[in-house]
Amino acid sequence: MTQASPLDDVRPQALVAGIGEWIAFETPPHDEPHLRALAELAAHQARQAGLRTEFIPLGEARLPLVRIVADSPSAQKAVLVLAHYDTVHPLGSLERNRPRIEGERMFGPGSYDMKAGAYLALQALAALYREAPPARPVELLLVPDEETGSRLSRATIEARGRDAAVALVAEPARSGGHCVTSRKGTGFVQVTAMGRPSHAGVEHAKGRSAIREIAHQALALEAMTDYAQGITFNVGRIEGGTNRNVVPERASLLADFRVVTSDQAERVLRLVGALAPVTEDVKLEVQAGLNRPPFERAPHVEALLRQAQRVALRSGFPLDEAPLTGGGSDGNFTAALGVPTLDGLGAEGDGAHTLHEHILVASLPQRLRFWHGLLRDLAWDASS
Numbered sequence: 224m225t226q227a228s229p230l231d232d233v234r235p236q237a238l239v240a241g242i243g244e245w246i247a248f249e250t251p252p253h254d255e256p257h258l259r260a261l262a263e264l265a266a267h268q269a270r271q272a273g274l275r276t277e278f279i280p281l282g283e284a285r286l287p288l289v290r291i292v293a294d295s296p297s298a299q300k301a302v303l304v305l306a307h308y309d310t311v312h313p314l315g316s317l318e319r320n321r322p323r324i325e326g327e328r329m330f331g332p333g334s335y336d337m338k339a340g341a342y343l344a345l346q347a348l349a350a351l352y353r354e355a356p357p358a359r360p361v362e363l364l365l366v367p368d369e370e371t372g373s374r375l376s377r378a379t380i381e382a383r384g385r386d387a388a389v390a391l392v393a394e395p396a397r398s399g400g401h402c403v404t405s406r407k408g409t410g411f412v413q414v415t416a417m418g419r420p421s422h423a424g425v426e427h428a429k430g431r432s433a434i435r436e437i438a439h440q441a442l443a444l445e446a447m448t449d450y451a452q453g454i455t456f457n458v459g460r461i462e463g464g465t466n467r468n469v470v471p472e473r474a475s476l477l478a479d480f481r482v483v484t485s486d487q488a489e490r491v492l493r494l495v496g497a498l499a500p501v502t503e504d505v506k507l508e509v510q511a512g513l514n515r516p517p518f519e520r521a522p523h524v525e526a527l528l529r530q531a532q533r534v535a536l537r538s539g540f541p542l543d544e545a546p547l548t549g550g551g552s553d554g555n556f557t558a559a560l561g562v563p564t565l566d567g568l569g570a571e572g573d574g575a576h577t578l579h580e581h582i583l584v585a586s587l588p589q590r591l592r593f594w595h596g597l598l599r600d601l602a603w604d605a606s607s
């Protein structure tokens with residue numbers, strides 16, 4: 224049974240139109256003018272409901288992180304909602320995955336990851352705020368650089384996370400509508416080898432090949448993959464050398480790794496830090512770090528999950544947990560701070576990061592009811 228709410232008359236067509244408008248603004252990575260255009264639209268929609276908005280310019284490009292606040296008379300810790308409005312899609316993708324409806328599905332770049340989720344969260348917040356100020360503040364952060372690792376947004380997300388009672392992340396729902404309660408941590412390794420150049424024909428023995436060294440290091444890193452423990456290493460880029468007939472002086476690789484726990488992260492970084500050259504007279508330079516700490520399923524997530532499950536049932540669908548996923552999100556930052564975090568609460572669909580990306584139209588009204596109900600429970604009806 225679903226509970227009556229002021230959103231009961233929201234039709235899929237209205238949501239499709241609203242989300243379609245957001246999709247029509249292409250928001251490729253690090254493209255300030257295009258990002259800003261959607262940021263302005265979102266802020267305008269927030270202000271129409273009386274919500275307070277703030278633009279936080281990030282980095283040299285001044286990418287706008289939009290902070291939308293439902294102020295509360297109380298000084299309780301906030302409900303933090305995280306969403307990103309950048310997409311992986313380069314400019315022109317709109318032509319290649321034209322926004323359209325085919326049967327149950329609405330297509331468009333960034334529809335599923337994650338303009339629909341961001342839009343629904345904002346609409347729910349706006350609807351609630353129009354009625355009354357919340358009993359505890361709610362903050363929605365619209366992040367402009369999540370798809371490139373949130374390098375610029377991280378400090379703001381963590382600062383706002385420290386003031387939050389819970390964090391809700393509007394990333395796409397997983398297959399079957401499941402939410403996310405754990406994610407692997409993501410890291411990088413960059414290795415540069417400096418060898419000794421020589422003429423490949425005349426003085427081959429004098430040379431020390433940086434490419435040969437990097438090949439050894441690539442194999443050493445890939446060998447750290449341990450599927451049983453959930454640890455993966457991927458050497459994703461390799462470059463070096465100048466010409467066929469020159470023993471290469473310089474080569475480098477870039478690898479990605481994923482870990483399940485912070486203990487694993489420490490261990491992996493220790494191993495990577497201990498990488499040593501295999502070839503005599505070759506120097507190695509290693510840089511490594513965690514882009515996103517692991518989002519481990521903490522016991523305090525349980526209560527939040529149960530609450531969300533009750534709201535989901537009232538909204539017309541069951542909410543289960545997805546198994547551990549290798550993909551990171553901004554939820555990794557809040558979870559690692561110890562803030563109870565529930566992720567993957569956005570729209571249902573498929574094809575994230577592809578040109579067949581789409582959302583399921585029929586899921587939109589119930590997802591809006593869900594956001595409305597969950598925010599109301601957590602912030603408007605909050606007793607403590």
Ligand SMILES: [Zn+2]
Pocket residue numbers: 307336337369394395
């Ligand atoms: Zn995303």
